[in-house]
Amino acid sequence: MSSSTAPVTSPSTARSDVVIVGAGIIGLAHAFEALSRGLSVTVVDRDRRPVGASVRNFGHCCISAQDGDLLALAQRSRPGWLRAAAAAGFWAAEAGTLVVARSATEAAVLEELHAERGGDAVRLRSAAQTAEALGRAAGADGDLVGGALLPADLRVDPREAAPGLARWVAEQPRGRVLWGTAVTGVEPGAVHTTRGPVHGDRILVCVGHDLDYLFPDVAEDHGIQRCRLSMARAEAPAGFRTDSAVLTATSMLRYDAFTTRPSAARLREEALGHSAELLEIGANVMFTRRPDGTVLLGDSHHYDATTPPFIDERTYELLIDAVARVLGVPRLRILERWQGVYASSPRGPLLVRDLAPGVRAVSVTSGIGMTLSFGLAAAGFDGTLAATA
Numbered sequence: 001m002s003s004s005t006a007p008v009t010s011p012s013t014a015r016s017d018v019v020i021v022g023a024g025i026i027g028l029a030h031a032f033e034a035l036s037r038g039l040s041v042t043v044v045d046r047d048r049r050p051v052g053a054s055v056r057n058f059g060h061c062c063i064s065a066q067d068g069d070l071l072a073l074a075q076r077s078r079p080g081w082l083r084a085a086a087a088a089g090f091w092a093a094e095a096g097t098l099v100v101a102r103s104a105t106e107a108a109v110l111e112e113l114h115a116e117r118g119g120d121a122v123r124l125r126s127a128a129q130t131a132e133a134l135g136r137a138a139g140a141d142g143d144l145v146g147g148a149l150l151p152a153d154l155r156v157d158p159r160e161a162a163p164g165l166a167r168w169v170a171e172q173p174r175g176r177v178l179w180g181t182a183v184t185g186v187e188p189g190a191v192h193t194t195r196g197p198v199h200g201d202r203i204l205v206c207v208g209h210d211l212d213y214l215f216p217d218v219a220e221d222h223g224i225q226r227c228r229l230s231m232a233r234a235e236a237p238a239g240f241r242t243d244s245a246v247l248t249a250t251s252m253l254r255y256d257a258f259t260t261r262p263s264a265a266r267l268r269e270e271a272l273g274h275s276a277e278l279l280e281i282g283a284n285v286m287f288t289r290r291p292d293g294t295v296l297l298g299d300s301h302h303y304d305a306t307t308p309p310f311i312d313e314r315t316y317e318l319l320i321d322a323v324a325r326v327l328g329v330p331r332l333r334i335l336e337r338w339q340g341v342y343a344s345s346p347r348g349p350l351l352v353r354d355l356a357p358g359v360r361a362v363s364v365t366s367g368i369g370m371t372l373s374f375g376l377a378a379a380g381f382d383g384t385l386a387a388t389a
């Protein structure tokens with residue numbers, strides 16, 4: 001029986017070395033790391049299977065687009081993802097990211113990144129190579145100027161990775177996952193749940209944006225907001241078969257590897273001229289292909305303390321049109337739509353806060369939790385992840 005459908009078991013009195021609140025990718029990566037180090041682990045989640053940000057995203061470990069400390073953490077994440085995929089048996093492709101350039105300025109940003117990082121990390125692509133990777137029909141490469149393949153990036157299927165990892169944790173002799181068990185409070189040595197206390201020596205609170213329900217002062221102090229994103233799944237055009245994630249100019253405006261290049265300011269000016277509406281919805285026009293061949297596409301960014309449930313249809317029109325244009329097709333058949341939510345903060349990309357002796361909260365507050373997850377977990381357990389102020 002899979003862990004996602006397992007009957008809910010009440011917590012026993014057994015004490016674990018580590019208790020983790022939250023079975024999203026941050027909690028599960030920490031569980032994987034702890035079990036790999038021979039520790040016993042209990043993961044507690046209020047839901048019956050992972051349904052948070054970790055299953056609603058692109059399944060893109062977007063390593064190369066990071067810069068500075070985050071790049072180092074993302075690079076550390078990569079082997080963790082590959083080990084976890086091999087152990088738990090979920091799909092992970094070393095397929096990299098294709099960044100599409102459709103103007104000389106976009107190409108200049110990629111050339112500048114290539115000059116900085118070198119040809120192994122950033123492989124420049126011609127218009128024809130980019131068109132071929134996108135599976136565009138012959139002659140449909142007219143608006144492409146070039147591109148770049150960032151080979152270090154990984155792809156997983158977001159519908160499969162966190163559930164598969166949770167299943168693996170539950171199957172380990174020293175691992176347990178308590179579903180349908182909401183945590184109501186935390187103190188050194190114990191978490192209090194709707195099914196009774198769960199005891200552990202070390203407690204990690206990995207609840208993403210919902211930190212404000214458990215620790216409102218900590219969340220407010222870090223300026224945590226909810227960022228909501230519009231996403232859709234579409235049928236793939238006939239020729240589109242790459243497992244690389246595909247990023248575009250609006251993506252280059254959001255990730256530091258690109259925003260720190262000399263031509264980035266010119267790129268923003270240019271985008272304001274031809275894509276003002278996309279910038280207004282905070283678009284990062286990108287897409288990935290799931291193993292079933294369908295395409296995950298998005299996204300927009302809207303920030304609020306509480307998420308309104310309503311999605312403006314214009315947001316979808318803009319995103320779907322933009323993705324169709326990159327793929328070189330007149331329209332896409334949409335199969336599903338959903339809203340994703342993640343923690344965001346103007347004060348920094350991470351919240352790592354020691355709340356009490358042996359109790360730590362870890363939330364990624366920058367929308368790159370898939371990318372950083374296993375790096376955060378490894379650094380957390382070897383003691384090199386400093387608490388953020």
Ligand SMILES: Cc1cc2nc3c(=O)[nH]c(=O)nc-3n(C[C@H](O)[C@H](O)[C@H](O)COP(=O)(O)OP(=O)(O)OC[C@H]3O[C@@H](n4cnc5c(N)ncnc54)[C@H](O)[C@@H]3O)c2cc1C
Nearest residue numbers: 022024025026046052053054057183208340368369370371
């Ligand atoms: C649309 C979208 C696209 C994204 N694209 C990317 C991308 O391309 N690359 C990338 O790196 N990242 C991306 N992200 C960000 C990434 O998905 C998140 O940073 C990451 O999934 C956060 O993981 P998490 O475990 O903190 O949160 P979640 O996956 O939300 O998990 C938190 C868990 O905590 C549980 N929980 C909460 N409160 C309690 C409680 N009181 N008691 C018990 N359980 C509780 C919830 O039920 C949930 O299962 C994207 C996110 C979205 C939404």
